[in-house]
Amino acid sequence: MPTPQTAIVTLLETSDLHGHIYPTDYRDTYDKPIGLAKLSAIIRKERSIDPSLLLIDNGDLLQGTPFMYRYAKYGAGGIHPAAEALNALRYDAAVIGNHEFNYGLDLLNQTVRQSACPWLSANVVNERDGQPAFGQPYRVFTLPAGIRIAVLGLTTHYIPNWEAPDHIRGLAFEDALSSAARWARHIRENERPDALVVCYHGGFERDPATGEPTEPLTGENQGCEMCLRIGGMDVLFTGHQHRLLAGEINGVAIAQPGFAGQAIAKVQLTFERTADGSWSLREKKASLLLTADAEEQADEQLLIRFAEHERQTQQWLDQPIGSVDGDLAIVEPFAARQADHPFTEFVNRVQMETTGAAISCAAIFTDEARGFGKEITMRDVTANYIYPNTLKVVRLTGRDIREALEQSASYFDRDERTGEIRVADAYLLPKPRHFDYDMWEGIDYALDISQPVGQRVVKLHWNDAPIDPEAFFEVAMNSYRAGGGGNFNMIQGRPVVREFPTDMTEILADYIMERGTIRSECNHNWIVY
Template identity: 70%
Template sequence: MTSPQSVVLTILHTSDIHGHLYPTDYRGPGDKPLGLAKLATLIRRERSQTASLLLLDNGDFLQGTPLMYHYAKFDRSGVHPAARALNALRYDAVVLGNHEFNYGLDLLDQAISDSNCPWLSATITRTTDGQPAYGQPYRIFTPVAGIRIAVLGITTPYIPNWEEPAHIEGLSFEDALEATARWVAHIRANENPDAVVVCYHGGFERDPATGAPTEPLTGENQGYAICERLAGDIDVLLTGHQHRLLAGEVNGVVIAQPGSAGQAMARVELEFEPRPEGGWTLRRKGARLLMAEEADTADEEFLSLFVDDEQRTQHWLDQPIGRTEGDLSIPDPFIARQADHAFTEFVNRVQMAVTGAELSCAAIFTNEARGFGDRITMRDVVSNYIYPNTLKVVRLSGRDIREALEQNARYFEKDESSGGLRVSDAYLEPKPQHFNYDMWEGIDYVLDISKPVGQRVVKLERGGIPLEPDDHFTVVMNSYRAGGGGNFDMLKNKPVMREIPTDMTEILADFIRESEVVQAGCDHNWKVIY
C-alpha cells in the first residue's frame, strides 16, 4: 500500500515493434491485437491516470513491416515514420536493436536525427576511438520530486554475426554483460541515482524461473547473467530481442519483456519513500504486461500521421507482378518442411540462378507463410519472405554440409502420443524459430528422426555420389545464416565467394516479373523419415 509521503513512478516499456504501427500483419484484412496504434491508446490512458511516467522503447523499431520496407527502399521523404511515432507519443528514450542496421547507416542516422528523444547504446562504439557511436550510453531523468532515474541502453553484441558488413562499417560491439557492469559502476559512483534501469536489447540465456540453460551461451542473450552479477546494483532490467512475454523478478531485479509487433507493453511501477536525512529510498517495485487487446480501438490521431505512407504501401503491395502454373501454395508449413516442396524449390532455384552457386538452402520463415496462388503480388512476396536478407555464396566442405543438415534435423522430435513428428522444444522456446530450419537444393538427402541427434543424416549425395568430408561446393544462403545465425556455427567464417547486396524480396520480385509465369516444379531431392 502506498504511504502518504511516497512517490510512485510508472515506466512504460515497448520493444521489438518491428514497424507495426497499424493493427495489421499485412497478410490479410482485419484488425489484429497488435501494433503501436493499439498501444498508443493504452499509453494515453496511462498518461491520464499517472502523474509521473517514463516511456521507453527497447529497439528493433525500423524494420519488420511492408510500410517500413517501402519507406526505406522507395520513399524516404519527410520525417522517418519511426521518428514520427516516437515524437507523437513523447518517448523519453530509445535503445538501438540489431534490426536498426538492416537498411544501412544512412537511414538509421536519419531516424535518429528525426527523433526528439535520445537513442541509447553503451555497447555500440566507434572503431576509431572507442566512444559511444550513438548519442550517449545512458540518460538521467528526474521525472518527479527530484528523483533521479538512470536509464542505461545496452544492445546485444551479436550483430556482426548477422548484419551486412557495409551496414555496420566503423562500429564495434562490446560484450553486454561487461559493458553493463562497467557503466552501472560509473553511474553509481558519479550520478547518485535513486534507481538504475537497464534497457537491454537482448534476452535471457537461462530460464528466468529456474536458471536452467535454454540456449548455447554465445553472448547473444545475457539477461540472466546480468541479473546474477549485478543484483543489488540495478533495480530493473527491461529486455527484448527474443519476442517473449515476461514480467517478474530475477535475483531481486524486476524484469520485463513485452513480446513483439506491439502485442504488449510492460508497465513497471517504482515507489519511492523519502529519507529523513533527504533523498529517496526505493521501497517497492514490480512489473506486469499490458496487452494490446486491452485497447478497444487503435488511436486514430496517431494513425493519421501515417495515412499517406500506408496508402502508398498498400498500393505497392497489391501490384500484380506475375502468375503461376502449378501449385506453389503452402497449405501446411509443417508438412512442407518434411519433404521437398515446390515453393522452397522455387526460392532455392532463384537463389542459385542469380548467384551461380552449386547448392542452395532456404527456409519457410513462419507458420503463417502460405506460398503463392494463381496470381502473385508484392504482398505475396513480402508475406512469405519477411526478412530483409541479402545473399552470400560461401565455400563449404562436405563435412560442413553434413553438420548443417544435422543441425536442421534437430528441428524435429518424435511425438510419442501420436507416433508422428512434432517441432522440438528447442525450436519453440523461448520463441518459435521456424526460420532456423533450412531446406536444401542441389544435393539428395534423407533425415531419419528415429536416429539419435547428430546421427540423423542417413543419406547425403550429389548426382548419386556420396559427399565426402573434404569435397567442396559453393552454397548460396541468406546473410543471416552465412553468419552462423540460428546455431549454425559450422557456417561461420567460411570463404565468401560472392555477395549479392540486393534484398531477397527484390530478387524474388524481379525474377517473377521477368519470368511473368512461374512454373511449379519439385525434384523431390530430400525427405524426412521417422
C-alpha cells in the same frame, strides 16, 4: 503543505515493434490487436494517471513490415516514420536493436537525428575510439518529485554474426554483460540515481523461473546473468526474444513485452522519503498490458498522421506481379518442412540462378507462410519472405554441408507417446525459430529422426554419389545464415566467394516480374522420416 512521504514512478516499455504502427500484419487487411496505434491508446490512458511517466522503446523498431520496407527502399524523404512516431508519442528514450542496422547506417543515423529523444546503446561503439557510437550510453531523468531515474541502453553484441558487414562498418560491439557492469558502476558512483533501469535489446539465456538453460550459451542473450551479477540494477527491460514476461529475478524487476505491439511492459516503482529527505526505493512491480485486453480503440490521430504512407504501402502490396502455373501454395508449413515442396524449391532455384551456385539452402520462416496462389502480388512476396536478407555464396566442404544438415535436423523430435515427428522444444521456446531450419536444393539427402541428434543424415549425395567430405562446394544462402546465424558454426567464417547486396524480397519480385508466369516444380530431392 506537508512534503509527500511516498511517490510512485511508472515506467513503460515497448520493444520489437518491427515497424508495426497500424494494427495489421499486412498478410491481409484485417484489424488485429497489434501495432503502435493501439499501444498509443494504452499509453494515453497511463499518462492520464501518471503524467510524468517514462516511456522507452527497447529496439527493433525500423524493420519488419512492408510499411517500413517500402519507406527504406522507395520513400526515404522527409522524417523517418519511426522518428515521427517516437516524437508524436513523446518517447523519453529509444534503444538500438539488432534490426536497426538492416537498412544501413545512413538510414539509422537519419532516424537518430530526427528523433527528439536520445537513442541509447552503451556497448555499440566506434572502432576508432571506443566511444558509444550513437552519442549517449545512458540518460538520467529527474521527475517532478525530485526522483532521479537513470536509464542505461544496451544491445545484444551478437550482431556481427548476422548483419551485412557494410551495415556495421566502423562499429564494434562490446560484450553486453561486461559493458552493463562497467556502466552501471559508473552511473551509481557518478550520478547517484534513486533507481537504475537497464534497457537491454537482448533476452534471457535461462528460464527466469527455474534458472535452467533455454538456449545455447552463445552470448546473444545475457539477461539472467545481468540480474545475478550486476549490483545496483533495479529494473531490467528486455526484448529480442519476442516473449511475454513480467516478474523478478534476484530482486530485479524484469519485463519483456512480446513483439509487433501485442503488449506494453509496465513497471511501477514505489519510493519513500528517508529521514534526510532523500528517496528510497521500497517496492517494484512488473506487469504487461496486453493490446488484446485493452478496451481503447487505435489512436485515430496516429493513424491519420501516417495515412498516406499506409495508403501507398497497401497500394504497392496489392499490385499483381505475376502468376503461377501449377501449385505453389503452402497448405501446412510443418508438412512442407518434412519433404521437398514446390515453394521452397522455387526459392532455392531463384537463389541458384541469381548467384550461379549449384547448391542452395532456404527456410520457411514462419508458420504463417502460405506460398503463392494463382496470382502473385507484392503482398504475397513480403508475407512469405519477411526479412531483409541479402544473398551470399559461401564455400563449404562436404563435411560442412553434412554438419549443417545435422544442425537443421535437430529442429525435429519425436513425440514420446505417439512416435510422430514434431518440432523440438528448443525451436519453439523461448520463441519460435522456424527460420533456423533449412531445406536444401542441389544435393540429395534424407534425415532419419529416429536416430540421435548429430547422426540423422542417413543419405547425402552429390551427382548421384556420396558426397566427398573433403571436396569444396559453392552454396547460396541468405546473409543471416552465411554469418553462422542460428548456431550454424560450421558456416561461420567460411569463405564468401560472391555477395549480392539486393534484398531477397526484391530479387524474388524481379524474378517473377521478368518471367510473368512461374511454373511449379519439385524434384523431391530430400525427405525427413
